[in-house]
Amino acid sequence: MIGESTSKNPRISHMSISNGDICSDFGSSPVYTVQVPPTPDNNPGPLHIGLQDMDSSSSYKDEDLDQTELRNSKEEDALLYKISQPLTRVVKISPIIIALYRILIFVRIVALCLFLFWRARNPNEKAIWLWGLSVICEIWFAFSWLIDQIPRLYPVNHATDTEALKARFETQNRNNPTGKSDLPGIDVFVSTADAEKEPPLVTANTILSILSVDYPVEKLSCYLSDDGGSLLTFEAMAEAASFAKIWVPFCRKHKIEPRNPESYFGLKKDPYKGKVRHDFVRERRYVKRGYEEFKVRVNALSHSIRRRSDAFNSKEEIKALEKWKNWKVKVEEDQVKEPRPAIVAPKATWMSDGTHWPGTWTVPCQNHSRGDHASIIQVLLDPPEDEPVDEIGGEGRALDFEGVDIRLPMFVYVSREKRPGYEHNKKAGAMNALVRASAIMSNGPFILNLDCDHYVYNSIAFRDGICFMMDQDGDRVCYVQFPQRFEGIDPSDRYANKNTVFFDINLRALDGIQGPMYVGTGCLFRRTALYGFDPPLAPVETEPSGSCCFPQQKKRKPATLEYASGIGKGCRVPR
Numbered sequence: 001m002i003g004e005s006t007s008k009n010p011r012i013s014h015m016s017i018s019n020g021d022i023c024s025d026f027g028s029s030p031v032y033t034v035q036v037p038p039t040p041d042n043n044p045g046p047l048h049i050g051l052q053d054m055d056s057s058s059s060y061k062d063e064d065l066d067q068t069e070l071r072n073s074k075e076e077d078a079l080l081y082k083i084s085q086p087l088t089r090v091v092k093i094s095p096i097i098i099a100l101y102r103i104l105i106f107v108r109i110v111a112l113c114l115f116l117f118w119r120a121r122n123p124n125e126k127a128i129w130l131w132g133l134s135v136i137c138e139i140w141f142a143f144s145w146l147i148d149q150i151p152r153l154y155p156v157n158h159a160t161d162t163e164a165l166k167a168r169f170e171t172q173n174r175n176n177p178t179g180k181s182d183l184p185g186i187d188v189f190v191s192t193a194d195a196e197k198e199p200p201l202v203t204a205n206t207i208l209s210i211l212s213v214d215y216p217v218e219k220l221s222c223y224l225s226d227d228g229g230s231l232l233t234f235e236a237m238a239e240a241a242s243f244a245k246i247w248v249p250f251c252r253k254h255k256i257e258p259r260n261p262e263s264y265f266g267l268k269k270d271p272y273k274g275k276v277r278h279d280f281v282r283e284r285r286y287v288k289r290g291y292e293e294f295k296v297r298v299n300a301l302s303h304s305i306r307r308r309s310d311a312f313n314s315k316e317e318i319k320a321l322e323k324w325k326n327w328k329v330k331v332e333e334d335q336v337k338e339p340r341p342a343i344v345a346p347k348a349t350w351m352s353d354g355t356h357w358p359g360t361w362t363v364p365c366q367n368h369s370r371g372d373h374a375s376i377i378q379v380l381l382d383p384p385e386d387e388p389v390d391e392i393g394g395e396g397r398a399l400d401f402e403g404v405d406i407r408l409p410m411f412v413y414v415s416r417e418k419r420p421g422y423e424h425n426k427k428a429g430a431m432n433a434l435v436r437a438s439a440i441m442s443n444g445p446f447i448l449n450l451d452c453d454h455y456v457y458n459s460i461a462f463r464d465g466i467c468f469m470m471d472q473d474g475d476r477v478c479y480v481q482f483p484q485r486f487e488g489i490d491p492s493d494r495y496a497n498k499n500t501v502f503f504d505i506n507l508r509a510l511d512g513i514q515g516p517m518y519v520g521t522g523c524l525f526r527r528t529a530l531y532g533f534d535p536p537l538a539p540v541e542t543e544p545s546g547s548c549c550f551p552q553q554k555k556r557k558p559a560t561l562e563y564a565s566g567i568g569k570g571c572r573v574p575r
Contacts, residue, residue, distance in 0.1 A: 085164040087164055087165055101152070119135050151506070154512035155505070156508065160464045162464065165467050166463075183215070185442060186220055188450065189434045190225065191431065194228050198452050203453075205263075207240050210456055211244050221441070223434050224412070229358075229360040230360055249401045271284065349361040381411035382410065447524070450522060457485065479518065
């Protein structure tokens, strides 16, 4: 290390050693001073270490000491071995299956060549143009089929080792003496555009599955992009953030899978299988009742928003009518020419705090339509603390979360600004807006994007993706594409939608060459790969001080989200 002291042994003063006994020169006080040589990073004062009086009659067995040292040595060796293991490995498919498939491809190629040779040797003289077009089409289909088969000759499977990931980044060792998680941060982007075509309840379930994944809470952030700017989606997400306070700790305590409430409570298998806690039945019943009430509230939001807006609009119309009457009386009595006030108030959409919704209104108008509205950013769940927070005194409550981390990841609602005459690029533009917003608020080195109707089925899926990114050659990985699984489809694929063929065969085949393609959702990106370069560090502002060599650094204020004119209390827009 540059600037490190050449003398690393501490200097011990006032100490003498004779016949194995420690003799103090400072009388009966069992204290001596250890002076540690200063380093450029640390200049500590002397350390005062107390010595305990030794009982000459006490003794210990060498065998006990040897067994303890042997046990510690074995545990350390096991930990070092686990840390040295690769995080990912390639699992090859059976050579017999690959050989049979290649033989089948070879036989089909021979058959195609013979068929095309026969077609070329036997032209149809009566319809030579149709014959020529058909031969060209057959050659093209044969060529495209051959191109499609080439990647399938080398399919591979990848396996991850999450235990090695935990041992390397979350276990107390020499490099991590505190045992705190060193896993990188992940920013999850969820996109939605239409509250009518994409029900808010489905989006809320997706958000709940993300907030409850098995990943360090302080390293996880979730951003929802509402391209429609709908108040219905906003209030549904607020309800989801409230319900997450009981759903997420419940999943952590009882290791619930899957962590989508709708899918979990709809499972046909026995939900009590493998659960050993005596309070699981009672707490599951309570959470299920809470989820049913949550669904009722979300489904009733549309009616409550319309009723609330009608009530506020009626009051505004009454106020406008009173202003018009006062203006009329004033003009008749005083004969004063003043501009005539508007009688009809706009049909606005109102928030629960009595302010106008800055996004899209139920009755669209200027500055409040799907393609013309202001930007909105609202933090629905604040960033968590660095240390776990346990609930104290859980006995006697409906849910006992004592000893369970009740922190929640940060959750942010974002609706980007839209104006007429500007191309918004649909989902790509929404992702760009989330990349910029997240860079200011959390700046996670990895980004996972999901559609609003795609939820996380496996709670350790994020760890599986990070295994590829943090492996030995992980810095060369741009993104990790997760496969998709659909509920309620025919397992025999009678309608030939080819979902299984695409994800389980084609993408695995491409993985054997260079990697699968990006399918638009369920993909873990490296942020620097999207930027094209490493993001610059924030400059440190300095202010002059008494010393010209060591100026005092001024702490920069964190980025804040201020209220803007015309925006209600619950909604914030960036300055």
